[in-house]
Amino acid sequence: MISRICFVLFLAPCVLGNGDPIDPETLHNVFGYPQYNTAASNVATTTLSQVLPVQPVNSTLTDPDYWDVDELPSAAVADYDKFDWVLTKRVASNSNVNFLISPLGLKLALAILAEAATGLTRSELSSVLGFEVDRHAVRRKFSTIVESLQKKSPQYILNLGSRIYVEDSAQPRQRFAAIAQQFYQTELTSINFHNPQAAAASINAWVSNTTQGKINNLVDPDDISNMVVMILNTIYFKGTWRHQFDPNSTKEGVFYTTPNQRKPVQFMRVKDKFYYAESTKFDAKILRMSYIGNKYAMYVIVPNSLTGLNMVMEGLSTLRPEMDSLHERLVDVTMPKYKFDYSSELDAVLRELGVRQAFEDTASFPGIARGQTLAQRLRVSRVLQRSGIDVNELGSVAYTATEIALANKFGEDNESSVEVIANKPFFFFIQDEATRQLLFTGRVSDPSIVDGAFKH
Structure with missing residues (x-):
């Protein structure tokens, strides 16, 4: 199987919004994050499954090809995928045609965006994504996810790439850069968006490389001519069925x-x-x-x-x-x-789910744009995913590129x-x-x- 996805999010100048504090219980109901504790943190080093009953009733009949005897899956300690299901349901409700999205790709990109946000902008992102009030708990959780995805094995290929392209003239805060690197394994790279031809070629080359050539033309020069920042993450997965089709x-x-x-x-x-x-x-x-x-x-x-x-x-x-x-x-x-390509524009979906302030001129992303003048502020202007999938007898290949771009408001x-x-x-x-x-x-x-x- 082959699948690919690309997500694009554009931001433009805006103003700081001050929202009321979010009730932690409300956040828990939306996303289900438990309070982070030592016991939960140990989960990062063990293998979890979504359900207990996947264990054979007779433990002596455990199939080691499914689970190691000493690492039988137990019920997950956190149900933090509610955003994924809500997003999927919303996209599916638009029509009855084939579709393919990467909830994780979008969530990772929005999580990095939330790290740069303050006030109502951050509150809405956190509420819709279901994040805990404690930023450190959220960071540790995403660090665990990224670490899991980056584990290498000769039995499959899972390449996770994440990069933030920053206009040469922009100066994101060092604190934001450090958080992006430490918890999301995302590097900041300077680029000259005022030379859109060269910038687009550089970005497309990186995306193509990280997705094994499955996504070749993520952006064109017109897309990025007025950008300030672009946040990209890519996921490339190639797996072989345990039980292959003849x-x-x-x-x-x-x-x-x-x-x-x-x-x-x-x-x-x-x-x-x-x-x-x-x-x-x-x-x-x-x-x-x-x-x-x-x-x-x-x-x-x-x-x-x-x-x-x-x-x-x-x-x-x-x-x-x-x-x-x-x-x-x-x-x-x-x-x-089956084999198909799919493109989805998700800005309206995110608005409907509750991410509204980020799209307004009053949005606040001081972690990326230093200062609070109108010329230094950003807002989201577009969210796009591109995807594809190919399922055959031998297995699956899945690939996704998630892009968040920040541009000024002018731009037997x-x-x-x-x-x-x-x-x-x-x-x-x-x-x-x-x-x-x-x-x-x-x-x-x-x-x-x-x-x-x-x-x-």
């Missing part, structure tokens, strides 16, 4: 794009042991397909009826508990090969098996099992479509 078994079949419309597509098939659950609440099947190394996995939710995906998407925020019933068994999987055995047949629209996500972070979320409505866009 290419010789791939054959044409019918995919129902709607109850009355169907298309011929190539279907892959594999029969092996997977973690699986039948959800009565969603009237759907949940399948966990791990990659070699078991640090990452794709989850596929296939409704039982041709029109059942809407119910799944509407209830995404309550999907996690349904995964408590995952258990290992023999599953006969039939899934279409005998065991019985079950079947999972994905011959109708279905939902999927790729997850880092250690931190439960959603690298990618998406919907396949038509495997034959290769391009899509979301604008709102």
Whole structure:
């Protein structure tokens, strides 16, 4: 599978806003962060999973290819992915077409942006993202996420890159630069945005390199001619299925794009042991397909009826508990090969979710723009993600580039098996099992479509 995503956020001059303090309980309800403590911090060194029931009932039958015996997953101590599900649900509600986004890519970029913000601007970002009031706790949590993603292994490739391009004439605070480097592994790089041709070429070369050539033209000279700062992060993932599909078994079949419309597509098939659950609440099947190394996995939710995906998407925020019933068994999987590109403009979505002040002339980002004069202030003017995915018999490749740009305002055995047949629209996500972070979320409505866009 191949997937790619790019996120663009533009900022322009603004004024300091003073908001009322946010109730910690409200923040907890929005994002679910617990108070950070020593016990929680130890989680960074252990392997976490999203659910307890993925452990075989008989511990002597533990499959070491899924989990090491001494590192059996336990229930996560923090449910801090609510923003990811809300974002996914909102993007999905705009249409019924294929889509692919990187909640983690957007969240990392916004987290760095929040570090530079003050007043109401920061309060809104923190509330929507679900951050704790304690900045140190948030930083430690993201440091853990970044550290998890940067772990190297010969069994998979996960490249996480993060960089902040700063106009030569701008002088971000050293404190902000230090925080970006220490907790987000993000380096500040000077660049001459007044030479947009050269700047665009330099930025695109870095993005292309970090995404293995999957994203080649993230920006053009017109995009960055009036920029002051651009925050970029990229994620490139390449994994091989633990249970690969036999290419010789791939054959044409019918995919129902709607109850009355169907298309011929190539279907892959594999029969092996997977973690699986039948959800009565969603009237759907949940399948966990791990990659070699078991640090990452794709989850596929296939409704039982041709029109059942809407119910799944509407209830995404309550999907996690349904995964408590995952258990290992023999599953006969039939899934279409699919490959598509997707672009999404997310500024309006963020406004609807509550990030409003950041888009106004009264926004405040003193960590990046020193001083409080109108000429020195910034506001968000655009948020964009570009993505792509390619799923085949051998595995998956996923890649994402997230950009935040700041510009001035002028600018087999005998065991019985079950079947999972994905011959109708279905939902999927790729997850880092250690931190439960959603690298990618998406919907396949038509495997034959290769391009899509979301604008709102």
